[in-house]
Amino acid sequence: MNNSDSKINFSTALSENKVLEFKDVWKIYQMGDEKINALAGVNLSIKKGSFISIMGPSGSGKSTLLHVAGILDMPTKGTFLMKGKNTSTLSGREQARFRRKEIGFVFQRFNLFPQLSALENVLLPMIEPDPEKAKGYLDKMGLTGKYAKLPSQLSGGEQQRVSIARALVNNPSLILADEPTGELDSKNAEIIMGILKELNDKEGVTIIIVTHNPLAAEFTDKIIEMRDGNIL
Amino acid sequence: MGIYSLSLKNLRRRKLRSILTMLGVVIGVTALVVLVGLTTGMTSYMKESTGKMMGDVIIMNSSGGGTIMASPGSSFLETEAVDKIKNMSQLYNIKEDVEFFTEFNGTQIYIVGTSDWSQIKINGTKGVVVSKTLEDSGYKIGSKITIKDQEMMVTGTFSEGSMGMGVVILDADKALPMNNNKPSTVTANTRGDPEVVKDQIESTINGTTASTKSDLSKQIDDMMSGLTLFIGGIASIALLVGVISIINIMLVNVTERTREIGVLKAIGFTNREVLGSILLEAALIGFLGAVVGLIIAAILLELAIIFFGQQIGDIQLVAMLPLWLVVSVIGGATMLSVLAGLYPAWRASRLNVVEALRNE
Numbered sequence: 001m002n003n004s005d006s007k008i009n010f011s012t013a014l015s016e017n018k019v020l021e022f023k024d025v026w027k028i029y030q031m032g033d034e035k036i037n038a039l040a041g042v043n044l045s046i047k048k049g050s051f052i053s054i055m056g057p058s059g060s061g062k063s064t065l066l067h068v069a070g071i072l073d074m075p076t077k078g079t080f081l082m083k084g085k086n087t088s089t090l091s092g093r094e095q096a097r098f099r100r101k102e103i104g105f106v107f108q109r110f111n112l113f114p115q116l117s118a119l120e121n122v123l124l125p126m127i128e129p130d131p132e133k134a135k136g137y138l139d140k141m142g143l144t145g146k147y148a149k150l151p152s153q154l155s156g157g158e159q160q161r162v163s164i165a166r167a168l169v170n171n172p173s174l175i176l177a178d179e180p181t182g183e184l185d186s187k188n189a190e191i192i193m194g195i196l197k198e199l200n201d202k203e204g205v206t207i208i209i210v211t212h213n214p215l216a217a218e219f220t221d222k223i224i225e226m227r228d229g230n231i232l
Numbered sequence: 233m234g235i236y237s238l239s240l241k242n243l244r245r246r247k248l249r250s251i252l253t254m255l256g257v258v259i260g261v262t263a264l265v266v267l268v269g270l271t272t273g274m275t276s277y278m279k280e281s282t283g284k285m286m287g288d289v290i291i292m293n294s295s296g297g298g299t300i301m302a303s304p305g306s307s308f309l310e311t312e313a314v315d316k317i318k319n320m321s322q323l324y325n326i327k328e329d330v331e332f333f334t335e336f337n338g339t340q341i342y343i344v345g346t347s348d349w350s351q352i353k354i355n356g357t358k359g360v361v362v363s364k365t366l367e368d369s370g371y372k373i374g375s376k377i378t379i380k381d382q383e384m385m386v387t388g389t390f391s392e393g394s395m396g397m398g399v400v401i402l403d404a405d406k407a408l409p410m411n412n413n414k415p416s417t418v419t420a421n422t423r424g425d426p427e428v429v430k431d432q433i434e435s436t437i438n439g440t441t442a443s444t445k446s447d448l449s450k451q452i453d454d455m456m457s458g459l460t461l462f463i464g465g466i467a468s469i470a471l472l473v474g475v476i477s478i479i480n481i482m483l484v485n486v487t488e489r490t491r492e493i494g495v496l497k498a499i500g501f502t503n504r505e506v507l508g509s510i511l512l513e514a515a516l517i518g519f520l521g522a523v524v525g526l527i528i529a530a531i532l533l534e535l536a537i538i539f540f541g542q543q544i545g546d547i548q549l550v551a552m553l554p555l556w557l558v559v560s561v562i563g564g565a566t567m568l569s570v571l572a573g574l575y576p577a578w579r580a581s582r583l584n585v586v587e588a589l590r591n592e
Contacts (some may be wrong), residue, residue, distance in 0.1 A: 062282040072498060072585045093502045100500020107589070112239065125499040129234070142568045166499070 019174055019206045020046040020069055025078035027064050040229035041078070046208065051200040053217040054210045056226035062210045063178060067227040069208060070103055070176045071095050083173065100125060104167025108179035110159040112151040118162045119147040126169045137165035141195065157188030164195060177209040181216045193219040235368050235496065235505050239513040253481045254521040256474025257565055261525025269533050273364025273552035275456040282448050284351065287325055287419040288426040290448065291317060291433060294441040308414035317418050317438045321425035322429045328415035334380060335519045341398035343379065345407025352401060356388025363399040364391040380410045395520055468504065474521070475568045479506055482514055482576035493580050503581040510577035511570050518569025
């Protein structure tokens with residue numbers, strides 16, 4: 001008993017500095033008769049304040065890794081801990097609460113709500129809605145004066161900046177970005193990566209991006225290469 | 233800016249679709265409220281006028297069914313029974329009324345012998361009062377009319393409540409001999425409890441049925457509530473069709489917005505919140521549809537009063553649109569719409585986030 005108690009304490013102490021921890025994480029899909037290992041025993045720890053890019057060809061498992069990290073998907077086998085908590089033990093409702101508070105998502109296609117203005121899009125997930133604070137995030141993204149614009153009235157780069165503001169609005173411990181520059185030209189891609197770098201440098205936000213773009217990956221501190229569901 | 237204000241924005245985003253979906257509810261509610269409103273208005277009008285007209289009891293021939301609606305103009309009290317009624321010490325202020333059909337210029341007209349002229353809105357003076365239909369065919373005030381071989385002079389006309397029939401209203405004293413002194417009804421005030429006197433009449437005089445005011449009111453309610461239920465049931469089918477179209481449209485909406493629902497869940501909304509926002513959207517369609525339907529129904533009922541009020545009698549809009557009808561129609565349509573939204577909302581809340589985000 002004593003032994004196992006001390007083990008728990010030990011692992012808790014270890015994860016304090018770790019935002020994410022993958023321990024032999026498998027994700028297996030059944031496609032007809034064939035089994036596909038989207039993740040094949042991933043071991044990975046990500047420290048607080050990291051800025052990491054995950055690269056790899058299509059089907060290498062990088063999106064699945066991001067989905068598990070974002071508590072959008074559960075591992076088939078193995079343990080995934082977020083801030084020391086095993087996400088598989090959370091109820092659906094607790095998972096949603098966790099996502100809302102701890103994780104900010106940035107998507108390749110921005111995924112803003114077309115019927116909402118820039119400001120309303122940022123306010124939508126806010127736990128304590130505060131228009132002034134939301135405007136502050138838009139200002140930080142260089143979108144002063146565009147609060148009332150609908151997504152269709154904004155350029156791709158501007159839309160992605162609105163979605164970064166939306167991701168930041170609950171002060172999350174983690175930003176997850178799936179191909180954040182995938183729909184942007186190189187100039188806008190550079191602006192978006194610059195913003196993420198600054199958030200990481202100045203505010204210590206932990207950021208993980210999945211990307212195909214080597215130029216985007218260059219902004220990050222560490223590049224993780226994936227092949228066939230595992231890290232190289 | 234919560235997830236629930238998104239519901240309203242979603243309705244506005246597809247205006248035409250929302251309006252067309254609402255239209256089903258609007259038509260259903262309009263049909264329901266107009267039909268139920270008309271029968272409700274009739275009921276309250278009938279109760280009001282019987283309440284005013286009679287004494288404490290009304291006595292009829294029991295063979296006619298003994299209710300106020302039973303074959304008017306064809307069932308009469310025998311002279312013998314009338315004499316017995318007149319001899320009852322419990323009764324006073326006894327009045328005989330008679331209504332019967334008679335041949336007139338080759339058609340049937342309705343003769344009403346009344347002892348209470350106060351219920352009739354006369355244009356002219358009482359005595360020999362004819363309905364609009366007869367007036368239009370030449371029997372104006374001052375002209376002669378012959379009924380059952382008796383020539384008399386028209387003294388007045390009336391237009392309300394004749395339903396397009398040829399009707400002549402006379403004094404009961406004058407009309408009774410034309411029907412061999414057999415009245416349709418005898419009304420009287422009672423000494424003592426009307427319910428007790430009613431039983432005494434029925435047990436002592438063969439072939440009679442006596443009703444008190446509350447009996448009559450109940451008879452009207454019984455008859456009209458059946459009618460209201462029947463008419464309401466038919467109109468409810470229209471509403472049901474409208475509500476079913478909500479299921480269809482909400483399923484389309486949810487499928488179309490699969491990715492948005494995935495995003496909502498990714499940014500931290502719970503399944504329950506997603507479910508709630510879609511139910512709210514369905515509820516709004518039902519609620520707004522019901523409100524618009526009620527407004528249209530009120531306008532149609534008011535128009536009915538303006539154009540046909542003269543024939544059906546003095547009915548007010550408030551009598552046709554009682555609060556219970558307004559509340560139950562709005563509440564009912566909203567609740568049915570929520571039920572209609574349940575399956576689409578449940579499907580949306582169950583969407584797999586990763587798959588939903590991948591949806592184009």
